[in-house]
Amino acid sequence: MSVLARDLCADPALLSIAAAQEQAAVLVAGPVEDELVPLRELAGRVSSESVATPTPLPPFDHSAMDGYALAGLGRSHVVRARLAAGAEETPTLVPGEAARILTGAPMPAGAIAVVMQERVRREGDRITLEADVEAGANIRRRGEDVAAGEVIVPAAVRLDARHIAILAAAGVTQARVRRRVRIGVLSTGDELARPGEPLTPGRIHDANRPMLMAILNRPSHEIVDLGVAPDEPAALRRLLLDAAARCDAIVTSGATSVGDEDHLAAAVFAGGGRLELARVALKPGKPVVAGTLRGAVLIGLPGNPFAALVAHVLVGRVALERLAGLAPKPLRPLPASAGFSQKGPGGRTEFAPAALRGVDERGLMVVEKLGRGGSARLAPLIAADGLAVIPAGRADIRIGDPIGFLPFEAAAEL
Ligand SMILES: Nc1nc2c(c(=O)[nH]1)N[C@H]1C(S)=C(S)[C@@H](COP(=O)(O)OP(=O)(O)OC[C@H]3O[C@@H](n4cnc5c(N)ncnc54)[C@H](O)[C@@H]3O)O[C@H]1N2
Numbered sequence: 544m545s546v547l548a549r550d551l552c553a554d555p556a557l558l559s560i561a562a563a564q565e566q567a568a569v570l571v572a573g574p575v576e577d578e579l580v581p582l583r584e585l586a587g588r589v590s591s592e593s594v595a596t597p598t599p600l601p602p603f604d605h606s607a608m609d610g611y612a613l614a615g616l617g618r619s620h621v622v623r624a625r626l627a628a629g630a631e632e633t634p635t636l637v638p639g640e641a642a643r644i645l646t647g648a649p650m651p652a653g654a655i656a657v658v659m660q661e662r663v664r665r666e667g668d669r670i671t672l673e674a675d676v677e678a679g680a681n682i683r684r685r686g687e688d689v690a691a692g693e694v695i696v697p698a699a700v701r702l703d704a705r706h707i708a709i710l711a712a713a714g715v716t717q718a719r720v721r722r723r724v725r726i727g728v729l730s731t732g733d734e735l736a737r738p739g740e741p742l743t744p745g746r747i748h749d750a751n752r753p754m755l756m757a758i759l760n761r762p763s764h765e766i767v768d769l770g771v772a773p774d775e776p777a778a779l780r781r782l783l784l785d786a787a788a789r790c791d792a793i794v795t796s797g798a799t800s801v802g803d804e805d806h807l808a809a810a811v812f813a814g815g816g817r818l819e820l821a822r823v824a825l826k827p828g829k830p831v832v833a834g835t836l837r838g839a840v841l842i843g844l845p846g847n848p849f850a851a852l853v854a855h856v857l858v859g860r861v862a863l864e865r866l867a868g869l870a871p872k873p874l875r876p877l878p879a880s881a882g883f884s885q886k887g888p889g890g891r892t893e894f895a896p897a898a899l900r901g902v903d904e905r906g907l908m909v910v911e912k913l914g915r916g917g918s919a920r921l922a923p924l925i926a927a928d929g930l931a932v933i934p935a936g937r938a939d940i941r942i943g944d945p946i947g948f949l950p951f952e953a954a955a956e957l
């Protein structure tokens with residue numbers, strides 16, 4: 544059910560985070576189209592289909608050690624050949640024979656084990672083992688990593704160095720990935736000066752647009768800088784409509800709340816758009832809204848920078864990841880121990896900049912909150928290692944109580 548203009552005026556119940564994430568996902572009709580991209584440009588892109596390996600990995604039986612390939616398990620062998628990695632021809636050994644073999648070299652026919660060179664004595668063309676070896680020792684078998692035809696990269700994942708390595712090993716030179724999602728980033732507010740612009744009375748520098756562009760600056764995205772919109776409904780509507788025609792998604796900050804100059808929802812409605820969610824039980828980040836405008840996904844983050852960050856991580860991210868073709872991946876806060884106490888219960892799930900302060904006697908990370916909850920404050924984030932997570936409805940918290948911790952790498956991929 545869509546959000547109506549009147550819902551934003553009254554003080555409606557807050558949506559749970561889970562409900563907001565569900566709404567954020569379903570407002571996106573589906574991922575953007577896909578395209579074929581060469582291996583060297585795949586890092587950071589999102590796979591649109593699974594990839595199977597055409598060859599087994601490894602492709603042939605080979606030695607895992609520098610040593611001797613043995614045709615029997617006896618202690619004494621005659622060395623008949625030498626095999627290095629890349630050897631094209633291999634001899635056939637008979638019992639009693641061995642081949643000098645280097646790591647990665649193909650196993651000769653008839654060989655049943657490899658002994659490391661440190662475990663043998665060599666005199667001329669004869670080797671003597673210091674101890675028995677087991678059949679199969681130090682041989683890497685064809686297909687023991689993956690068999691031919693097996694899936695090596697699933698669909699709907701962000702490709703990183705691990706995927707690039709296995710695709711390269713399998714001889715795959717290109718893959719189908721989602722095209723880059725065009726995301727427009729807009730700040731709103733008459734008080735905002737551009738980075739570097741001298742401040743006149745009452746003005747502050749725009750921090751959100753550079754922050755959001757930095758978070759969203761990924762190989763799977765193409766960022767469009769939409770600048771700053773004034774607190775003027777018609778101008779905001781024009782800017783949004785122009786952006787909707789050029790972008791798959793628009794991420795704004797500010798103008799989401801109930802103040803006289805908070806014109807985002809009105810501009811979206813006047814432009815023929817819809818909002819599917821508004822006001823979430825998030826602290827900070829409550830006034831987040833999301834919907835669609837002329838086919839573009841619209842995410843309206845709150846103006847306070849930390850609130851914008853939290854609302855992006857918890858709500859906006861879900862919609863943008865679906866658009867980019869990623870499978871849903873819930874954030875999972877790590878178990879941690881409170882290094883602070885506070886009164887409960889809160890009606891909203893709280894996210895606070897937090898620093899790690901060692902490990903308690905149970906082995907849990909001890910987390911200290913920084914910044915006393917100011918959603919406009921940025922300095923605590925600089926000193927933090929991640930975000931403390933305190934679920935809505937939690938009773939008083941005492942030192943040592945279990946809480947959640949989201950490291951920044953997992954939260955915002957900052
Ligand atoms: N009567 C109420 N007032 C407010 C409520 C409420 O429920 N009732 N919610 C508060 C909460 S919580 C938040 S968060 C803010 C969100 O407000 P908006 O999204 O409408 O944002 P603005 O009013 O435009 O700005 C809020 C604050 O953030 C500064 N700001 C805005 N954009 C930027 C930017 N790009 N870079 C840096 N700072 C920015 C702006 O100057 C304001 O100080 O509303 C509360 N009010």
Ligand code: MOO
Binds near residue numbers: 827828829850851
């Ligand atoms: O949600 Mo506001 O974001 O508490 O500061």
